[in-house]
Amino acid sequence: MTAGTAVERYPAVHAPDSHPRRRTRWLTLVACAYAAVQLVLVVPRTGHALGWDESVYVSQLDPRTPAAYFSAPRSRGLSYLTAPVVALTDSVLALRLTLVVLSATALYCAYRTWRPLLGEATAALAALLFAGLWSAQLAGSQAMPNLWVALGAVAALGWFLRASREPRAHWWLAAILLGVTLVRLPDAGWLALPLLVTALCFRVRRHTVPFLLGGLALGATPWVVEAQLRFGGVTGRLHRSSATEGGMSWHINTGNAWRSLDGPQLCRPCHVPLTHPELTLWWLALPLLAAVTLLVAAHDRRTRPLTLTTLPLLCAFALSFPYLFLLSYSAPRFLLPAYALLSLPLAASAVRVLAAGRRTWPVTAAVVVAICLQLVGQAVLLPGISARVALVSERYRTAAHSLNSLGLRPPCLITGPGALPVAYAAGCASAELHGNNRSLTRGALLDRTRLMPAAVLVLRQHQRPRYARHWTRHRLPGTPWTAYTPR
Structure with missing residues (x-):
């Protein structure tokens, strides 16, 4: 048997799928x-205010609010996803509830793609392992790209493996890869890399290459057009993206990823101490677990294609590589795509152990206990982390309401640290004179302050900027800022 044909076989046992009426809908x-x-x-705590990145994405197509500065590394897929909701209402709660429904539906659809490959029980367990992570639960109602990349990666890989037997799988593969590229172009490139290599190495897979490249090309078109219009071309945008990310080059960033595993949401610079180290053991065990799944898959390769294990592992490594080795900062959400892909072979190995029954009952008991402890540990962390996220977002909303009460109403302008999310909540335009979101010169800012109400936010322990030395000072209770407005 050749390697090319070994890739194509489905699992020998399909008991969970053989009788649809009797099938338990675990997924x-x-x-x-x-x-x-x-x-x-999550939603009861975070349902009334948007975070920094969320404000940027949502504001792009909000008809009621000026768009915040859109930096070079971002892609506009999340803005397209949230546009129908913000066109109808300005309710953050409505947006959150919509995203909850969409994320749960996407979780089902993504892992359902694997049901013919792994069976109902394995696909459901894989979905549970991923959905049980606090970072996945928090991200479900957030307007952030990483969860959608994760679920898109699971679905794309499933359709890729099914493409040789199901003609419609090619089109699903192209469509999902298009969507992932719209949401986050760099991640789509890392995801497509091992798929393209596999397609070129196995003759039976080569017919997927046009669909892979077509999905990437169509999804990248808005990004490329914007690169030409705003950043002087693709090379210029890539250079700006690297500068915004702090200079993408070789960094051993695994320590930062580990320290940020249980918070904060963005670890930049990452000098925080490791919290709850006992609840991070699962992360340290992932390389060992990946190696075990490879050994198990190699042992079972006559009844189950080895590619069902190796490709998810390769794609998980590819998607995690830039965040573990090219950046100098971290955030828990960055590795969601890798976790989603790793859940597939881990679940398959766990189901094999559980299916062995009494013959290996100590190992079976250990697997069950480990899964339960993992889910409980993540559940313990979620309330505290979601409360901290809500606290930060609520400060943006509180500052916005205080500025509105001072007479700062649309059309208006806010600048300074925290200006982007505060301005969106206040219905104002935002501008920055420094940093990654620099969008205005000092002269242009002063010209605009003569045309509309304006304010600069300054952290309380910092001095006001020189151009605002004669502006009126205002305290913003419940926030870390002081506001200054022109007299």
Whole structure:
């Protein structure tokens, strides 16, 4: 048997899928539980204010608010996703609830793609392992790209593996890769790399190459057009993106990723101490678990294609590589795509152990206990982390309301640290004179202050900028800022 044909076989056992009427809808239950956790533990805390990055994405197509500065590394897929909701209402809660429904549906659809490959029980367990992470639960109702890349990667890889037997799989593969590229172009490139290499190495897979390249090209078109219009071309945008990310080059960033595993949401610079080290053991065990799954898959390669294990692992490594070795900062959400892909072979190995039954009952008991401890540990972390996220977002909304009460109403302008999310909440335009979001010169800023109400936000322990030395000072209770407005 050649390697090319070994890739094509489906698992020998399909008991969970052989009788649709008798099938337990485990995957449906996991998706519903995922939505329920968000509705109970996340949305009640975060449902009334948007974070920094969320404000940037949502503001782009909001008809009521000027768009915030859109930096070079970003892609506009999240703006397209949220546009229908913000066109109808300015309610953050409505946006959150919509995203809960969409994320739970996407979780179901992504892992359902693997049901013919792994079976119902394995696909459901994989979805549970991923959805059980606090970072996945928090991201479900957020307007952030990483969760959508993660679920898109799972679906794209599933359709890629099914493409040789199902003609429609090619089109699903292209469509999903297009969507991932719209949401985050660099991640789509890292995801497509091992798929393209596999397609070129196995003759039976080569017919997927046009669909892979077509999905990437169509999804990248808005990014390329914007690069030409705003950044002087693709090379210029890549250079600006690297500068915004702090200079993408070789960094051993695994320590930062580990320290930020249980918060904060953005570790830049990453000097925080490791919190709850006992709850990070699962992360340290991932390389060992990946090696075990490879050994198990190699042992079972006569009944189950080895590619079902190797490709998810390769794609997970590719998607995690820039965040572990090219950046100098970290955030828990960065590795969501890798976790989603790793859940597939880990679940497959766990189901094999559980199916062995009494013959290996100590190992079976250990697997069950490990899964339960992992889910409980993540559940313990979620309320505290979501409360901290809500506190930061609520400060933006509080500052916005205080500025509105001072007479700063649309059309208006806000600048200074924290200006982007505060301005969106206040209905104002935002501008920055320094840093990665620099969008205006000092002279242009002063010219605009003569045309509309304006304010500069300054952290309380800092001095006001020189151009605002004669402006009126205002305290903003409940926030870390002081505001200055022109007299």
